[in-house]
Structures are given as structure tokens and as C-alpha cells.
Amino acid sequence: MVMPKIVLFYSFTPLADPEAVRLWQTELCERLELTGRIIVSPHGINATVGGALVDVKQYVRRTRAYFGDIDVKWSDGTGADFPKLSVKVRDELVTFGAPSEIEVDEHGVVGGGVHLAPEAVHELVGQRGDEVVFFDGRNGLEAQLGRFRGAVVPDVGATRDFLAELDSGKYDELKGRPIVTYCTGGIRCEVLSALMIRRGFGEVYQLDGGIVRYGEKYGDDGLWEGSLYVFDGRQRVDFSDHAAVVGSCAACGAATNELMDCAQPGCKAHQIMCPACVATSPLCTTHRSER
Numbered sequence: 001m002v003m004p005k006i007v008l009f010y011s012f013t014p015l016a017d018p019e020a021v022r023l024w025q026t027e028l029c030e031r032l033e034l035t036g037r038i039i040v041s042p043h044g045i046n047a048t049v050g051g052a053l054v055d056v057k058q059y060v061r062r063t064r065a066y067f068g069d070i071d072v073k074w075s076d077g078t079g080a081d082f083p084k085l086s087v088k089v090r091d092e093l094v095t096f097g098a099p100s101e102i103e104v105d106e107h108g109v110v111g112g113g114v115h116l117a118p119e120a121v122h123e124l125v126g127q128r129g130d131e132v133v134f135f136d137g138r139n140g141l142e143a144q145l146g147r148f149r150g151a152v153v154p155d156v157g158a159t160r161d162f163l164a165e166l167d168s169g170k171y172d173e174l175k176g177r178p179i180v181t182y183c184t185g186g187i188r189c190e191v192l193s194a195l196m197i198r199r200g201f202g203e204v205y206q207l208d209g210g211i212v213r214y215g216e217k218y219g220d221d222g223l224w225e226g227s228l229y230v231f232d233g234r235q236r237v238d239f240s241d242h243a244a245v246v247g248s249c250a251a252c253g254a255a256t257n258e259l260m261d262c263a264q265p266g267c268k269a270h271q272i273m274c275p276a277c278v279a280t281s282p283l284c285t286t287h288r289s290e291r
Contacts, residue, residue: 003052003053004050004051004052004053004076004077004078004079004081005050005051005052005053005056005074005075005076005077006036006048006049006050006056006074006075006076006077006081006232007047007048007049007050007056007059007060007072007073007074007075008047008048008072008073008075008184008185008212009046009047009063009070009071009072009073009185010044010045010046010047010070010093010185010186010187010190011044011045011067011068011070012043012044012093012104012108012109012190013043013044013067013068013104013106013108014042014043014044014104014105014106015040015041015042015043015044015045018040018041018042018089019040019089021040021045021066022038022040022087022088022089024066025038025040025045025047025063025087026085026087028059028062028063029049029059029085029087030085032051032055032056032058032059033051033052033055034049034050034051034055034056034059034085035049035050035051035081035082035083035084035085036048036049036050036081036082036085036086036232037049037082037086037087037231038085038086038087038088039088039089039090039093040087040088040089040090041089041090041091041092041093042091042104043092043093043099043102043104043109044067044093044104045067045093046093046094046187047063048082048231048232049082049085050077050081050082050232051077060072071186071209073185073209073210073212073213075212075237077232077234078233078234080233081232081233081234082232082233083233092191093187093191094159094187094188094191095158095159095160096159096160096162096163096191096192096195097160097163098163098191098195101194101195101198102191102194108190109190109191109194110194111194111197111198112190112191112193112194112197112206113179113181113189113193113194113196113197113204113205113206114204114205114206115205115206115208116180116205116206116207116208117208117209117213118207118208118209118213118214118217118218118222119217120208121180121205121207121214121223122222122223124178124180124205125223128178130150131177131178132177132178132179132180133151133152133174133177133178133179133180134147134148134149134150134151134152134180134182134223135151135152135154135174135179135180135181135182135192135196136148136151136152136153136154136182136183137162137181137182137183137188137189137192138183138184138188138229139156139157139158139159139161140153140155140156140157141157141229141270141271141272142184142229144246144247144248144272145226145227145228145229145236145246145247145257145259145272146211146224146225146226146227146228146229146243146244146246146247146257147224147225147226147246148180148182148223148224148225149223149224149225151182152171152174154171159188162192162195163195166195166196166199167199171201172200174201175200175201175202176202176203177203178203178205179196179201179203179204179205180205180206180207181193181196181204181205181206181207182206182207182210182211182214183207183210183211184210184211184212184228184229184230184231185209185210185211185212186206186207186208186209186210186212186213187210189206189207189210190206192206193205193206211224211228212228215228215239216239218239219239219240220238220239220240220242220243220244221240224239225244225246226243226244226245226246226247226257227243227245227246227247227257229259235259236257236259238257243257245257247272248272249272249273249274249277250271250272250273250277251273251274251277252274252276252277254274254276254277255274256272256273256274256275257272258272258273258274258275258278259271259272259273260272260273260278
């Protein structure tokens, strides 16, 4: 019986020849019949791939032999989570639009926030209470599905919008408070925390391993509320059978964590919508979150 698995990982490390790494990763994944998305840049690698368990294990072993002891996050797949394999070289691992601001050495991003394990985040909150600010490093749709309790959610539709948000001055009042940045697996916060520190935020942390690692530790019995948006065919994952529903339908406002895509030709709308509105909407009829 085939056991489909998905792995998510990244590594910030200088790469002298990203194109050679792209060719190697493409050949490796094709040989193992894995699908997913891999980004390679002069700053390192960012990957989410899936396939049969035995093949994914071999992929991880081969990749670790090159990149070292990378933190690989495992989750169950469906067997049809990615339509194809995509391996690309880009200037940035995460598109903040600031490649010249990011410096990477053999230890990772230079000048980024302090890594805090999930347990350490709880300790920080226990010591400093409401002074601690959770700062969402994802886009608005992701945050609508789930977020840390009381988190600051920037008004961004995409990662490239963060620089303008930070430079707008609307978060300057937070510069004297402890800030815990968080995102899905941690990669966006590696860069976001460094950009915040460069802009005068004095005490910046990043949730080590992202929401994924936090959910593995505390499920829905900690500071996290809702579902986690993921960038594959599953669309969202819950950490327990009692996950809170914090999203609301874009059409009627009812509580829901269901996601859908617009079925109209040329329309790229992707939003939260309850089953009743999906069934009756004349525009948006492709229900994507069924599992």
C-alpha cells in the first residue's frame, strides 16, 4: 500500500551555482516520481514535495547529504496534492522584493530574529504577558483561516507587500515591544524578522519551525486558533478534531473554514466561502477544500 507523504523544508546557505542545484533537484525528483514546488536561489533552497513514503525518504536523505541537517517537516498527503513538479531559480527564496537587503552565510540569514521553540514562546508569554506581540508573516487570506490569539495581521495580499507595510509607519508603536513573527514553516519569518530589525524593531523573535512545529507540539490547546492554510491540494490542515473555525464566508459572513476558487474563465479569485454559498453562487463553483 502506497503511503503518500509531503515534506516541507528550507535552508538558507550561500549557493555559488543555483542552476546546477536546480538541475540536480529536478533529476532527483523526476527519478523518484515526486511532485511539488522547489525554489533555488543564491540564498539557498525552499521546497515542498510529495510522493510515496519510500521515495520521499530517499529524497530527504539525498538532499540532506548536500545541505546538511535541514529541518524537515512531515505531513500526510492524499497522493494528488501537487499537479506537477516545478523547480525554479529565483533571486529570492521568498519574494519580499528586497534581495539586496538579505545577507546569508553558512549559519543562515544574517541579522534575523532570535529563534524561539514553541515551548520558549509560551515561556516568553508567561513572563511578559500582553506585552508580547504576535506578528503574522503571511498574507491576509491565510490569516483569515487561522492565527495566533490577538495577533497583528498586516494588510497584505502577497509577501511583496510587506516592505511598504513596514515602511508606512503604522507599526512603529510596536518597536519597543517583544515581537514574535510567525508563518507556515518558518521561512518567511527568517527574512521578515531581519527586515524588521533593519527598520528599528528592537526585540524581534521568530517561531522556530513555524506554525507547523507549533501545531505538532500544542495542537489546538495552546495559543493558535483555527486552520492552517497550506499551498498544495489539501488547501488547509487542522491540528486536532476540535480546531476552532475562525474564518468567515466572503458572501454571507457565516463561520467557515472552507476554501474555493472562482470557476469563471480568467478569474483567479480564491476565497473563504461556506458550502451553502458555494452551491448557489453563479460565479464561484469550484470547491477546493474537500478532503
